[in-house]
Amino acid sequence: MEFLKKKILELRPDFEKGGKYAKFHTLFDGFATFLFTPDRVSSGGTHIKAGIDLKRTMFFVILAMVPSLLFGIFNVGHQHFLALGEFSGSPLNGLWDKVLYGAFKVFPIVVVSYTVGLGIEFFVASKKGHAINEGFLVSGMLIPLILPPDIPLWMVGLSTAFAVVFAKEVFGGTGMNVLNVALTARVFLFFAYPTFMSGDQVWISEKPDVYSGATALANAAATGSPFQISANQTWNYSLQDMVVGLIPGSIGETSKIAILLGAAFLILTGIGSGVIMLGVVLGALLMALIFNGIGLTPFMNMPFYLHMAMGGLLFGAVFMATDPVTAAHTGTGKWIYGFLVGMMAVMIRVFNPAYPEGIMLAVLFGNVMAPLIDYFVVQANIARRNKRLVTRTSLV
């Protein structure tokens, strides 16, 4: 580290205004501040002082995603070998083969997502002449986690480029986006290339055609029970499988335990809003309970708590809905926002057979509504305080 620091200080004058490489100032600055806390501080105006800056915040979120990523890598391999009929018995059989296979599938997606996203970010930053923002560090990791393992890499690149340009840069870059960037990438793929993003064929990497790859959620939508086996499937999903994550699905969404570990980390470090997570979960459970009460279709009659164990609802609640830029900011607003997202997610799941997973569209819907929610919460507060003011003066 000492060596790096010396090198950076030595090179810095070249990249300052008038230096040899002044053109690459933003690039250099981006790397330098990524490695070391910058020695410049904001001046003028009022600032809330905190010992944590954007880079550190983003890094903590990535740390929170590590359990999901690692389990996802293992599970990609596990599902693959299971479909081929190898390493049967305990899931831990052939652990290294599974991890190695999963890593070969997942890492290229991560690399493509980061290369494309950061490439655009660097380009725009140096063109506009402002500092490189770290917002994409998290989005770049989220994108692979919400994709199926066999997605063609050019689609990953295209969707990432689309999301970064249309969801972020046109609105003014990090911190200004209305929609969650990672979900925009996914929603683009979902509508542009639906055969690669939905159905029974895509969730298990390189599976034999005869082996049904229906997810637990697809089972539930079709029959009302996630455990139901479909044709040619050799095994039933159990609740335990669903909680541990040994089921087909997007790379990072399957393991509820890994996601909860991440959630605990985010809440403990104060980076993710526990209120929003709880709001989404409660909203989803409430909606599922209401559906239990109505009970018109088998899916409505499914025990309400099973909604939490299948699909990406929990992943969305923990990592997507809590995005500090696109979520509601006010205290009451966070509850409303969370409830809205949760209820919407279950509603889309149950009512719309074309969209088996509702959390993606629900979070995007919540993102769009968040400024409105905040506005009404703030207005209500102002009205309440105004009323108090009036009664005081009228008493006097």
Added chain:
Amino acid sequence: MSDVLVQSPAEKKPLIGKKERKLITDPLSDNNPVTIQVLGICSALAVTTQMKPTMVMALSVTAVIALSNLVISLMRNAIPSRIRIIVQLTVVSVLVILVDQILKAYMYDISKQLSVFVGLIITNCIVMGRLEAYAMGNKPFPSLLDGLGNGFGYGAVILTVAFVRELLGSGKVFGFKVVPDVLYQAGYVNNGLMMIPAGALFVVACYIWVQRSLAKHLEEKE
């Protein structure tokens, strides 16, 4: 707008002078009805999945705008201003029904493809907008030109959008396959987003983006 076209009657002018030419060219670029005035977006999203029906739609709209501009301009001094909207609507709907019948008679397939959207030309804001903003206050000939210009401006945008959508969405242009099979075998897939109206919004947005970055004078001064 109207003060641009006040002509002194004594002066002898060529049929198509500088002002008249501007009536045609302005709506194509700096005063485009779709990308600058943001009118007629609805049909720009709805009919632009393929180029052929889009072409027909563009011609139909151009015919309706130009002719209704002409008719209303001829009647403009006789229309009581309190009921002018209903008079305009009557004229427009007559023209739209004519266009619809002609399409049904001679281009049945495309007419079926365009379905309700030919009838909906009557609600196209560009038509009413030109009548209100131009034909009600100008002479017949400039009004006709203005209608043609705006029709072409509308057509240029929706044809561009349709080109992009058909190319990316189904790999064709005017129904002819242009994306080579080699590319499909290499793993290329048509983009389904371009087949739904939401895709058209992105294409229109990109069009506006490109147009505004080329023509800086369109940007509002800060």
